[in-house]
Amino acid sequence: MIKSNAHRGAYIHIPFCDHICHYCDFNKVFMKNQPVDEYLDALAKEMQHYREDGLPETIYIGGGTPTALNEVQFERLFIDIQKNLVHSSVREFTVEANPESLNEEKLEIMKRFGVTRLSIGVQTFDDHLLQEIGRAHKSADAANAVKLAQTHGFDNVTLDLMFALPGQTETSLHESLERAIGLGTPHISIYSLQIEPKTIFYNRMRSGKLRLPGEDIEADMYGQIIFELEKHGLHHYEISNFAKPGYEGIHNSLYWQNEEYYGIGAGAHGYWKGVRYANAGPVKKYIERVHAHGHARTSEHPVTVTEKMEEEMFLGLRLMKGVSTSHFREKFGVPIDQIYGTQIARLQEEGLLTEHHGRLSLTRRGIFLGNNVFEAFITS
Structure with missing residues (x-):
């Protein structure tokens, strides 16, 4: 007999982006001409639906690019989250942010609404590689965004990095690690590039135009990452995650510990009451389903x-x-x-x-x- 578990999280998806990175296969759309306000209406309605089942211990806003919302939309999102999901026992409240769209006003909004952790998408501190993978920021923008967050009182900042990028060398990786470590954040996530269908990189790979490091070099890079980060006090607590003691990601740990969580938003996946489910991905279809049913599930799988x-x-x-x-x-x-x-x-x-x-x-x-x-x- 499987025992019920009180642990739960809430993942909230913001699918809007100002540009599309070459490797990204997450559910996302260009921001321009999208029904953003109607989407936020639907998000609030879906939050209300899950609120009836109990409040989460962790909240994670991902994307897409949550910070692509303008300041008015951004604040409205947090007002709805506070109304429906936030309570005194929330252990962690994380928001993903991109360097080019993170500013003082958005930092102040997040601080005011109780955000405890920022995950900043840096990927690499090599400007040439940033251009190659389709990022909109420069390495200086990333460093400035981290410092700005720190000056606004966010001491729990994680840097999201990547390795085994097209044309990346071990020297370039080492320099990126040094830049990341020098910023003094207590958490670094670093993932190897995965080529997924329906991405720009996938099309380039199929046409023979994508030059990637081989498996041996990728393994050497991974060994270098472990050595460098552990040497500087970031212990290796998960395959792709390193943290100073006490700064391990709580929300993501729910996934790895096979706990349940609400998936809220277009294309979001959730795991609740023994059922894994997926929401409608297209923004307009998501909005329609939420207004019709209170949620946007298009598939459900009871887990055996x-x-x-x-x-x-x-x-x-x-x-x-x-x-x-x-x-x-x-x-x-x-x-x-x-x-x-x-x-x-x-x-x-x-x-x-x-x-x-x-x-x-x-x-x-x-x-x-x-x-x-x-x-x-x-x-x-």
Whole structure:
């Protein structure tokens, strides 16, 4: 019997962008001529719908580009969130921001409405690479945005970086890491570039016009990242995330710990009451569905017990602390070895998985071959 869990988060999606980056496959649209005010109306209505099921412990506004909203729209968004979702026990309130659209007025709005954490999309401090990947800001803009946020009292700032970019060298990566570390933020997220369908980079790759670092260079870059960030006191707590103690991302940790969360907004995905769901992606369709039903779900999938166990493993193993064997038994009513004994033994023999103090976690080698480990637990 699976026990219910009180932990929950709320993800709110703002799909609007002033430009489209070459690698981005998230649900997004150009800001110009979009029904932004009508979209905010629908967001407020969908928040009301989920409020009836209980208030979240974490709130995360992502995109798209949330800071692409103008100041009036931006403030209105936070008024609606405060009315419907904010309460005294919110543990973390995060907003994604782009350097070119973050200003003093928006920082003051976020401070006034209780935002506790900013996630600033920097990607790289190499101006040539920023142009190559279609970003609208320069490296100086990114540094200035971080400093501006810090002067407005935001001490919990995370930098979002990328590596294995087209034409990126290990020297360029090292220089970006040095610039990032020098800004003194307590959290850095850094992801390798993934080429996804329906992106500019995907089309370039198919036509042979995209030059990417090979797998060996990408692995070397990842090793360099781990070494440099840990050397400067940012501990490696998740495959792609590094933080000073006490600054680990709480909202994203809900995902990795397989907890439930509301997905609010066009194209948002949620996991609630044992059901994974997806909202309508097109903005106008999203607005229509919310006004008709109170929510915008277009697909729902009740997660089976087997799937929940699989997710517990491949999500939990992203965390360096790994998966608790006692928690697994408490949650699912069976010992972990009864379900995954064969896979665990094989991965331990291959040097990819280890068990220590009742927790299964990736070895150093396993961190570099994480996908091989995760795939071993997908049986359904």
